[in-house]
Amino acid sequence: MIGNDAFCPDTGAPLTDSEHYDERGRRYRAVTDGSLAGNRGGLLTNGRVESSYEGLLAHFRRCHQRHHEDDDVLYRRGALALRRLKRAADGRQTADRHVWLALAHRLREYDHEVAWMYDHVTIRCPDCHGRLAFVAIRDGPVLGRCGTNCDGLGGDRLEAIRSLLASLYAAAFDEETPSPEQFLQI
Known part of the structure; x- marks a missing residue:
């Protein structure tokens, strides 16, 4: 990562x-x-941008241990879910941050506390991997615009990321594609 x-x-x-x-x-x-x-x-x-399964799993365990005591159930579930996500990831989905965020969603489905995972990921543009500039619209949503404006449109990249995460999640776990709004609640 x-x-x-x-x-x-x-x-x-x-x-x-x-x-x-x-x-x-x-x-x-x-x-x-x-x-x-x-x-x-x-x-x-x-x-x-993309790490091995072993590298991402070791990072997952080390980050968890910074915040909590060892949790063998979480580590087993995390390892299995991570393997499935890495196998299913294709194209832009293979970036560590996308696999990490989909893993957080999966573990949350098992009722694990995963807020700590968001401390260890930087959300970036799905196209150029550049940093996002977050803009809060008054009485509206938060937008994540690509800091380099790689698409030339300056549009919200969070929606693209949410759709990407939903399709990765569905491919990994053989489920119907979940609603993109379930991902990246900022």
């Missing part, structure tokens, strides 16, 4: 705060936890 909670996309190991630069001046961070990184301890990365 990219953003504030970036981690190694292969192992889920957290990244250092210190930055390293390559010969072209690109900024990278190193993996901090050698036990998670295995023989990839020297890997420099900023995370990726």
